[in-house]
Amino acid sequence: MSLDTPLPVTRTERLSAHEALQRLEHERNSRLTQLLALDEAGTDAESEVEEHLMSAQKGTIRRVLAEVEDAFTRVRDGSYGDCLDCAKPIPVERLEILPYTRFCVPCRRDTV
Numbered sequence: 001m002s003l004d005t006p007l008p009v010t011r012t013e014r015l016s017a018h019e020a021l022q023r024l025e026h027e028r029n030s031r032l033t034q035l036l037a038l039d040e041a042g043t044d045a046e047s048e049v050e051e052h053l054m055s056a057q058k059g060t061i062r063r064v065l066a067e068v069e070d071a072f073t074r075v076r077d078g079s080y081g082d083c084l085d086c087a088k089p090i091p092v093e094r095l096e097i098l099p100y101t102r103f104c105v106p107c108r109r110d111t112v
Contacts (some may be wrong), residue, residue, distance in 0.1 A: 015095050020075050023099035028068050035061050064100070071100040083107050 015023070038054050038061070074080035081090050085107035094101060103111065 014081050014089060015092055015099075017075055017080070020080050020095070020099060021072070023096070024068055024071050024075070027099055028065065031061050031065050031068065035065075067100040067102070070102070074102075085111070 035058060038058050041054065071080060081095060082088070083090050083104040084102045086104065088104060090101060090104045094105065101108070
């Protein structure tokens with residue numbers, strides 16, 4: 001490894017409540033936009049298979065929206081960012097990617 005190569009930086013701090021709320025709001029808005037687009041496309045479905053696929057996609061989006069709403073609750077009660085299984089802080093990098101996640105990676109792996 002070259003001396004010029006920077007070492008990876010791991011953020012150990014937590015997201016602030018403001019940052020978490022911003023990320024969750026963005027996630028909510030993105031999912032609502034997807035849902036609206038699927039609703040509009042649903043009128044153009046040409047087959048039963050297309051209708052079934054859109055219905056499955058809508059179900060997935062609604063489940064994610066429910067997880068986002070649960071994350072808003074965790075921000076309000078102060079438990080946001082803590083793994084619901086091991087109670088350790090979830091790494092900021094994971095929360096930046098999945099702001100509504102409830103588990104750290106090792107615990108998530110164990111639940112699947």
